[in-house]
Amino acid sequence: xxxxxxxxxxxIGVDEQEGRTAGGYCGAEVWVAEPVSGPHPGDYHxxxxxxxxxxxxxxxxxxxxxxxxxxxxxxxxYPSYSIINMERILDCSHK
Numbered sequence: 001x002x003x004x005x006x007x008x009x010x011x012i013g014v015d016e017q018e019g020r021t022a023g024g025y026c027g028a029e030v031w032v033a034e035p036v037s038g039p040h041p042g043d044y045h046x047x048x049x050x051x052x053x054x055x056x057x058x059x060x061x062x063x064x065x066x067x068x069x070x071x072x073x074x075x076x077x078y079p080s081y082s083i084i085n086m087e088r089i090l091d092c093s094h095k
Contacts, residue, residue: 005081008044008057010067012074021072028057 002011013022031037031045044066046057054075057067068076 003081006059008059008066008081010057010069023071024069024074026055026057026067026069 001014002009004010009027010024011026012024014020015022026046028044028046029041030047031041032047041060043061044057044059046055048055052070054068054070056065057069058064059066059078064078065076066078066081067074
């Protein structure tokens, strides 16, 4: 499964035989508030919470967290990112 919204991509693999998720990945740049990471990204970036092991994806333009996830679960998704564009999905089913 993949979704894209406002330049951010998120993928989550599904093992249909096992009936479970198989791993998640976000296309946002990994950035840590240390000199090794370079300048702060101007759009999306993500950082891993060392205590929980969860990834937090930040939208720097709008100053908000948009996704919190780990390899199997989305814990938080900013509400506007959960709106699905059904028009594109329905257009594909008629071909």
